Amino acid sequence: MQKLCMAANKLFKLPQHPFNLSNEGKKTYAEWQYEKGMDTIKFYLKYTDVNEMFKDRTVLDIGCGAGGKTVFYASQGVRKIVGVEILEKYRKEAEKLAEKYKLGDKFEFVCADASNTPFGDETFDTIIMNDAMEHVDQPEMVLEECYRILKKNGRLYLNFPPYNHPYGAHLSDAIGMPWVHVFFSEKTLIGTYKNLVRDLPDGKDRIEFRIGKKPDGTEYFSYINKMTIKRYKKILENSRFKCAYYSEEPLRGFLKYPAKLPFFKEFLVKMVVCVLEK
Numbered sequence: 172m173q174k175l176c177m178a179a180n181k182l183f184k185l186p187q188h189p190f191n192l193s194n195e196g197k198k199t200y201a202e203w204q205y206e207k208g209m210d211t212i213k214f215y216l217k218y219t220d221v222n223e224m225f226k227d228r229t230v231l232d233i234g235c236g237a238g239g240k241t242v243f244y245a246s247q248g249v250r251k252i253v254g255v256e257i258l259e260k261y262r263k264e265a266e267k268l269a270e271k272y273k274l275g276d277k278f279e280f281v282c283a284d285a286s287n288t289p290f291g292d293e294t295f296d297t298i299i300m301n302d303a304m305e306h307v308d309q310p311e312m313v314l315e316e317c318y319r320i321l322k323k324n325g326r327l328y329l330n331f332p333p334y335n336h337p338y339g340a341h342l343s344d345a346i347g348m349p350w351v352h353v354f355f356s357e358k359t360l361i362g363t364y365k366n367l368v369r370d371l372p373d374g375k376d377r378i379e380f381r382i383g384k385k386p387d388g389t390e391y392f393s394y395i396n397k398m399t400i401k402r403y404k405k406i407l408e409n410s411r412f413k414c415a416y417y418s419e420e421p422l423r424g425f426l427k428y429p430a431k432l433p434f435f436k437e438f439l440v441k442m443v444v445c446v447l448e449k
Contacts, residue, residue: 208239340392399437
């Protein structure tokens, strides 16, 4: 099956991906994130505006990566913004970008698990979780932690691509075939991914980042939790947050109505978007 997967993948062009842009020397991960900053909040702007989100706010960005989008948010008039990331390796890149844009006094990088942060109760006016809900190991605990550290009447802005999105397996740095995780097993995808990236300059890092081992030694994609719309809704129902805004954005406009159907929505929705209030 791995040979079939490799052959099928050759039929598709890779989407633009920051890992590859960095390898090609075109731009760093942080720079790419900064340029995409407005794109990461565009769906929230159907409900609110940039000033309401950031102006004079104390903000937390969960899953900040190399901090590019966090620095972009800092440029929108925040009082203070903290980027939380579980990987310490991104600290220097994030802090360097903040200094480049003269926002070092407003930005702080904190290496921590989003389910157990070092912040006090009711610290933040705004919390952002862009493309993070599908990555955390304990999503229920992360929401509970957000509730604890968010001020009364504060807002959590959360969006994520559901697992059965065309690139919901998050392998598009090497595998361009849409819905590849629907057609091939995880074991096949792990072998294919390793084969495609192992000789890249950062191949070892990519494999370690994406693939872990269970107690019995079985390899699995440890960087995603396979979050579906159905699962997320159950988690949300059991949380203490009030949902002020909810939207399921279709892949394309012409798919608007099929994307409302219970089964098909898991495959035709590109982004689940929420504004939650404490």
